[in-house]
Amino acid sequence: MKNLPPLRSLVAFEAAARHLSFSKAAAELYVTPGAVGQLIHRLEEWLGVKLFYREVRKVSLTDAGAAYFGRIGMALSQISHASTLLKQSGRNEIRISMPPSFARKWFVPRMVRFMDLHPEISLSIDASAALVDFDNGSIDIAIRHFKAEENSRFDVELLFVDQLRVFCSPMYWKMLAPQSAEGLASATLLATKIHPYWERWLQQFTTLSERQIGAISTINFDASHLAVDTARHHQGVVLTSASLVEQEIASGELIEPFEACLPIDEGYYLVGPKGAFALGGAVEALRVWLRQESGAATQE
Numbered sequence: 463m464k465n466l467p468p469l470r471s472l473v474a475f476e477a478a479a480r481h482l483s484f485s486k487a488a489a490e491l492y493v494t495p496g497a498v499g500q501l502i503h504r505l506e507e508w509l510g511v512k513l514f515y516r517e518v519r520k521v522s523l524t525d526a527g528a529a530y531f532g533r534i535g536m537a538l539s540q541i542s543h544a545s546t547l548l549k550q551s552g553r554n555e556i557r558i559s560m561p562p563s564f565a566r567k568w569f570v571p572r573m574v575r576f577m578d579l580h581p582e583i584s585l586s587i588d589a590s591a592a593l594v595d596f597d598n599g600s601i602d603i604a605i606r607h608f609k610a611e612e613n614s615r616f617d618v619e620l621l622f623v624d625q626l627r628v629f630c631s632p633m634y635w636k637m638l639a640p641q642s643a644e645g646l647a648s649a650t651l652l653a654t655k656i657h658p659y660w661e662r663w664l665q666q667f668t669t670l671s672e673r674q675i676g677a678i679s680t681i682n683f684d685a686s687h688l689a690v691d692t693a694r695h696h697q698g699v700v701l702t703s704a705s706l707v708e709q710e711i712a713s714g715e716l717i718e719p720f721e722a723c724l725p726i727d728e729g730y731y732l733v734g735p736k737g738a739f740a741l742g743g744a745v746e747a748l749r750v751w752l753r754q755e756s757g758a759a760t761q762e
Contacts, residue, residue, distance in 0.1 A: 471505035474498045475513060476538050479523055479531040539597070556744050559588040560605035561656070563686035564730065567706040569605070576751050583744045596735035602745055603734040605752075607656055609727050617739040619749070621756040622705070623729040626657055629690075629707050629716045630699040637696070643668045643720055650698035651680040652689040658682075659724060660701050667722040690716075705730075730756070 477487035478498055488495040506513050513527035523531060560569060565587060573585070594604045596616075610618065630638075630649075638649055647670055651660050664675045681698060683689040686706050693700040694715045700707075701724075710716040732752060738745055 467508045468501070468504055471501040471508070472534060472538065474501035475505050476531065476535055478502060478514070478521065479527065480535065482521060482523070484521060554582050554744050555584040555586065556748050557586040557588065557600065557602045558604065558748070559590055559592075559594050559601045561591040561607060561686075562589040563656070563690075563706060564605060564607070565589040566687050567690070567708070571709060572755055575755070576748065579751065580744075580747050583747060585748075594733075596738075603732060603738060603748070605730055606733055607728060607730050610729070610731060615736060617734045617736055619732045619739065619753075621730045621732055621752060624657075624703050624705075624726050626659055626663065626701050626724040626726060627704055627718055628663070628699055628701055628720050628722065629710070629718055630693050631696045631715060632717050634693070634696040634698070635717060635719055638699075643722070644670055646670075646699060647674055647678055649678065651678055652692055652698040652700040653680055653682045654686045654689045654700075654702060655682070655684050656686055657702050657726075659726060663701055663722070663724045666724065667720065 474487060474491060474493075474497075477490050478484050481487050481490070484495040484498045484502075488498045491498070502513060509530075511526045511530075512524050513530065514521045515524060566589070569587070577583075577585070588601060591606070594601045596602075605621065607624065610620065628646075638645060640646065640648070643664075646664065646668065653660050660680065661675055664670055664678075665672075681689075681692070683692070686702055689700045690702060690707055690710065692698060694710055704711070704718075707716055711718070732749060734745070739749060
């Protein structure tokens with residue numbers, strides 16, 4: 463394309479504008495600050511416009527430079543993003559991030575089935591619920607629990623909608639010996655950060671008053687698997703997703719004393735950078751398997 467400016471100068475300008483520093487841009491690009499200055503000067507000559515005000519130990523964007531950065535910064539990010547996705551599509555390695563409790567209780571027990579189907583693919587699991595920056599290339603896709611909204615920045619696909627149920631150990635239930643759901647007024651409620659809906663459940667499935675509900679002993683947990691383990695050790699009643707207690711239900715360590723399911727408008731979603739789900743390869747293999755596993759789980 464004849465009208466393209468010098469590309470190395472564009473990259474140098476974008477880095478310097480983002481950092482507002484030639485030195486930091488130089489460190490990022492593994493060149494000297496003088497080289498950054500020369501590349502930007504070359505771009506200014508090509509454009510016929512001054513992009514930076516240069517002062518002692520300080521640079522700032524001109525109005526024209528700020529406007530130009532707003533346009534080319536996004537374009538360069540899209541080029542970088544598309545290149546990273548294409549590069550990743552040829553790898554047989556997937557770096558996936560997911561909440562620790564979901565990893566421990568749902569994903570890891572099933573993981574061997576994926577590895578049996580795709581022994582050629584390597585998995586790297588980041589057990590974290592922290593925000594993921596797909597642009598830095600450290601994570602390919604993520605599983606997150608949230609309420610879906612329109613988002614043009616990412617590929618988002620529902621794995622399964624969440625539903626909450628009550629679980630406790632057989633021993634705890636025998637000790638509590640309630641005659642009805644109202645007997646939970648004497649229980650210890652185990653609440654989790656991801657599922658803080660005990661009040662809603664009690665309002666919907668019991669006749670307890672707001673004052674009675676507020677007086678019930680409650681322990682709050684940051685991680686769901688800690689609340690599940692506490693219930694397993696006869697310390698209370700947990701409100702959580704059945705997907706997080708599958709092993710404990712199968713072993714008889716936990717029971718579901720009520721046929722009372724609380725739907726919520728949240729679920730577990732597969733999230734990736736825009737375009738990631740259309741590239742095929744290892745990511746697509748994992749995506750197809752996750753859809754199958756989550757579909758089977760909701761039908762059990």
